[in-house]
Amino acid sequence: MPSFCNHPTARQRGFSLIEAAIAMAIMAFGMLAIIGLQGMLHQKADLGRQRSEATRLAEQQLEQLRSFNAISSGTGLVAWADMASGSDTPTGSNASFTRKWTVGGAVTDSYRPIQVDVTWADRASTTGAVTMNTVTLNSVIAKVDPALAGALNFPLPGNGTIKRPFNRNLNIPVKSLDLGGGQSAYQLANNFAVVFNNATGYVVMKCTFTIVSASQLSQCPNYNAYIVAGYVSMGGKKPPATIPATGLNLSQTTGTVSRGSTECIYGPAKDQNTGQPIPGYNYYLCVMTVNGANGTWAGTIQLTGMSSGSPPYLVCRYQYPASTGADNNMRNVQPYVAVNESLDQQNYVITGDANCSNLPGTVLHQSCTTANASGCPANPD
Structure with missing residues (x-):
């Protein structure tokens, strides 16, 4: 008689076509996301490099404006009096930059405000339109004669620790005329001036005229006064x-x-x-x-x-x-x-x-x- 016993079937192995298709789709979406992220990171890194370069160019122009070596204009001088607004297009970068600087105030002012703008086009615009980026730096430049920097190395009278105006005694009026040779003159009236010793502040000569140079000192008798x-x-x-x-x-x-x-x-x-x-x-x-x-x-x-x-x-x-x-x-x-x-x-x-x-x-x-x-x-x- 035939037997009707059930026999176990073999377990199925592998993926069905549907499962494989779903896995492939997930991988494709993941790869696309990674590619998009990589592109965005590259774009941001490129923009960061451009912004750093623009900042460097703006700082470079500020330092150039600060580098005057005289107050008044003159041949071969970079003068405060010649400071003016302007623009240029620096080269040597991976982007096309336009630099513009604006000098405010007037030549007679004690300081002048400065604004430097560096503008460039975003090469990686996603819309197809040209996107302009700008870096702006603002500063103030003081009207200080660079020649005064040498006073930092002047020896101080009496081995003192206080820097003195014109390297002379603090009791000598600031408006006194420096005659050289350690002496200064102060005019009290048209027919009366006194000559100071710069180190002590003592009055050492008296002049009965208007003194303008050391060559006149021979006409001034010695004088003892404070x-x-x-x-x-x-x-x-x-x-x-x-x-x-x-x-x-x-x-x-x-x-x-x-x-x-x-x-x-x-x-x-x-x-x-x-x-x-x-x-x-x-x-x-x-x-x-x-x-x-x-x-x-x-x-x-x-x-x-x-x-x-x-x-x-x-x-x-x-x-x-x-x-x-x-x-x-x-x-x-x-x-x-x-x-x-x-x-x-x-x-x-x-x-x-x-x-x-x-x-x-x-x-x-x-x-x-x-x-x-x-x-x-x-x-x-």
Whole structure:
């Protein structure tokens, strides 16, 4: 009799055509994604290289504008005065760059703003349209004479640690004319000038004419003097509308000789850079002649013109805190005692307040609150 027993069938092996097709499709999509990513990475890397090159070109132009070697124009000079806007097309790169720089301000300004734009076309635009890219750098270039850089190597007088204007004593007025040979001249009036020793700040000669060069020094006799200089301003809660002081009186000083009308100057303070008056400030400078090379002077300097007592004014003196290297004379402590050097920044402020407490750092110098008050002379001596 025939047998009807079930026999196990062999297990199927391999992939069906449908499975293989799905796998191939997944691989194809993956490959396309990788290819697209690679293309995008290449595009971004190329754009990054172009942007770096554009930044380098912009920085190069900024440095070129900064590299002037003189302020005024001249043959063979790269001058501040010649700085101007412009454009060019740098070569030697894998893209076509256009560089444009704009110089703002005017030649007479202390500084000028600069803008540099570098533009190039994106070679890998996906839309077919030309895409422009731009890098912009902004900076400011100061009007500083490159020749002044040499001052960094100047030896300092007295082995000091402070850089001094024109490498001379700090008490010498900045506007003094450098004559060379360690001397500078300051003109107080048409018929009166003094010559300083640049290292000490002492007055060593007196000239009775307008001095313009060292060749005239042979006409100037030797002279022994120091200067005292500073500013007069208004302040406090009740400041005057204008500075009421009309000058200085030296009658309370001793040790000085041959005081005359041309030995003090007093008037509106001026900006050392522009020469324009500084509102609310007057400047004074007095030449204190002494007896001999080692002579000294002493006493009190008084402001004049407030003797009427109406309106009542106080003159407050800036008296600086005690510090190392500053003696009482330098601190503006008065009466001065045995002054044997030139003094600068001996400053005063005039107020209508009842006291000097509203003006930090000051002490009472003159009380001109009544008519003909003691210590308030009407006129210069």
